[in-house]
Amino acid sequence: MNSQENAAEPDLVVRDAPEHGRYEAWLGADLAGFVDYAVDGTVVSLLHAEVVERFGGRGVGGRMVRQTLDDVRGRGLRVRPVCGFVASWIARHPDYAGVVAAPEQE
Template identity: 45%
Template sequence: MDPQATVTDNPSQSRFEIHEGADLAGFAQYHAYKDEIAFLHTEIGQTFGGRGLAGLLINGALDAARERGLKVLPYCPFVRGWITRHPDYVELVPQQDRARFGL
């Protein structure tokens, strides 16, 4: 991980955020309900693009979901694609929902 990049959960805004130093570089919007977390949208600021920050953000968000025992619903195409490229995270998506998300 970029030593300047940190991923944190901001539950008051329902999103995981990635900061580079003191600057907000991007976020992954989610909706949490009971034991599920649905990722809806991922966005990286224009000046932070091309540095791999979106991948670091999703990696941190999915690790947090795993630590909390949450089931992941990857509605966001970026999150879905990231899980496809990192199959050790497919287990976070409930078995009955994997086909729906193309996993």
């Protein structure tokens, strides 16, 4: 875990919002960020991650990605990290490499 993730907001809640096609990160009543996705069978393409500007630099992005990947993995699905931020986060956290879809799953 890097220092920004250690400093992450303790009350950050990340939840799937399928009606919006995204995972949302909430700090209390405030939307702090989101990860847009599309589902194709057992593969979830993570298309775009964004942290609301006023929450930047507080570890929200990393924690949001971690919780998103944990949820996808818990559902027995795999991800296709289209978003550069998500792909680089996974590259820095090799314990999450197993959640990435194999090329034949894409």
